[in-house]
Amino acid sequence: MSELDKKINEHFPGLVVRKDLVKTVKGNAIVPSYVLEYLLGQYCATSDEASIQTGIQTVREILRKHYVHRNEAGLVRSTIKEKGRHKVIDKVTVDLNDSKGVYEATFSNLGIKKVLVTTDTIKKHPKLLVGGVWCICDLEYDLVEEKDACPWIMASIKPIKLSHFDFDSYLEARQKFSTDEWIDLLIQSIGFNPDLMGRRSKMLQLVRLIPFCERNFNLIELGPKGTGKSHIFSEFSPHGILISGGEVTVPKLFVNNSNGKIGLVGYWDTVAFDEFAGKQKRVDMALVDIMKNYMANKTFSRGVETLGAEASMVFVGNTSHTVPYMLKHSDLFCDLPDKYHDSAFLDRLHFYIPGWEVDIIRGEMFSDGYGFVVDYLAEILRSLRNHDYSQQYKGKFDLLSDISTRDRDGVHKTFSGLMKVLFPSGEASPEEIEEILTFAIEGRKRVKDQLLRIDKTYTKVRFGYERAGGDTIFVKTLEEEEYPRHYGTDEEKQTEADAGSESATEHATDQKSETDEPKAQHLQFKENQRGVSYDMLFTPYLRGATRIEITDAYIRLFYQVRNLMELMETVARCKAEDAEPSVHLVTISDEFKAEQQHEMLTQIQNSCAAIGIQFTWEYDLSNSIHARHIVTDNGWKISLDRGLDIFQQYQMNDTFSFGNRMQEFRTCKAFEVTYLRP
Structure with a gap:
């Protein structure tokens, strides 16, 4: 083990796992990483090699006996019938049968429906109603004479997530690591090898965690294919859900007016839209309008009633052009559907991750070091949603006065989120605070600079901050440094060309x-x-x-x-x-x-x-x-x-x-x- 891995095991015993084990045990199981790491955390959260090998065999045996493969669903159903009772690992979705007044579960891989669920179960686990949850369930089979009655009985259900954690111990252990060590631990927890990334690349990866620890954080990432944009939102946390951008509707996302049922934003901490880009995609304008209001005010309307929610919104999609091409001919949002290529919608975004800076995922980039069991880190991040670190830079730095309220909100939310991820106790040096503040400003500036191209009614803003000593620091995006001849509005590009500005x-x-x-x-x-x-x-x-x-x-x-x-x-x-x-x-x-x-x-x-x-x-x-x-x-x-x-x-x-x-x-x-x- 590396010195960092030894330190990780010393201060987080039983809460970390070797990250290459997920691939070792996964096989052909189509299951999120957090489900596998939940099991690995039970049996392989150790640095002892003999115990790890024994644990791997145990997890493989559990998956072999209890994980339901779709092509073996008939065999599992037969096992339940013959044994009378059997434990399964499957994705469970529950719906309310209005005509009968009962809750009924559908098992995704097992292929059975209308399994009765008690009201108490729904009260304990409301997410079963929206999007589905991976669970460990005991199922029984009891054939009855009643017509249309379901013979399948759910004897018990346990959603796969951490049952408890000690937040104070987490904060105490964090103090044992330097900032560089802590960043590398988090990168390994995500599953990547930190040795192959620079500091900026690591920070871009960590921004993807902010929606899980910051309420109502609006994030977009556009870039080339294959950079892992949607990985964290589909595999990382039981509190986030990834949906196709073309499949969402107002009732599914916000509220169903016919029955008053709250949608995804009411149950999940993070709602991510995959494949969000695409000029030809059909988009419901009513959805865009209600999304604008929600992203700005954290509320949405249902008739005369106004409801609120805390879900962060994430939009990920592929770009079809290079950065200089987009800057010269259009803008960095040019691949979005026309109805989303709207200044009012885009102005609600707090941070734009430049996906073209993120490496295309290669085999050697995955980590074989130790990182947090992801459901443990997911619970830590969720608990941090109750904290606010947005003002931690005050007294040392001040944002420039002409930064608008909406721009400040974007900077503050990103700054607060990165502080929670990197410095959960709130303690950081002035240099570390300045690094995070600069990074947060850049992400919001990337949004605002493109708005100036799209909507001429926006006015140019000086993005920067003042140090306590009086120095004024102006922040630029990396693409502004790389391509100054293409950056900015037409008027600005002409001015810079006349002045001979170049990178x-x-x-x-x-x-x-x-x-x-x-x-x-x-x-x-x-x-x-x-x-x-x-x-x-x-x-x-x-x-x-x-x-x-x-x-x-x-x-x-x-x-x-x-x-x-x-x-x-x-x-x-x-x-x-x-x-x-x-x-x-x-x-x-x-x-x-x-x-x-x-x-x-x-x-x-x-x-x-x-x-x-x-x-x-x-x-x-x-x-x-x-x-x-x-x-x-x-x-x-x-x-x-x-x-x-x-x-x-x-x-x-x-x-x-x-x-x-x-x-x-x-x-x-x-x-x-x-x-x-x-």
């Missing part, structure tokens, strides 16, 4: 031109930024050089040596046809794989020799290299705070991935480059 990416790209002279400067790049390449960063400064010296202690692992090879490709592209430049590397020998390191560098040397580049290297025997830089004999020193390691992990072995073939399509780590004339 670090565009500035460095312009430097590639033969006619542009390289200049001394300092460039900063943000995490998840795209459009960056070695050609863009180095070509103007390497052109004409006959000797190039690279100093980087971390040219050891395969991906690091591959980075070096890609730099050699840049040298090859910018050298004159008849030139034979020399490139010398100073690095440190790998303590454990020196032979492999030497072999890879020799391969680069041979490849370079074939095209007229003299590549050599030496190991710094003192092992004291700290600075990373490139020095050329044409008068430049390029200081690199991360060396050549500027890209996040990408699909290195996928021949058909653009990220593999072209650096411009990879996401970056946060890094800085300084160009100096010594």
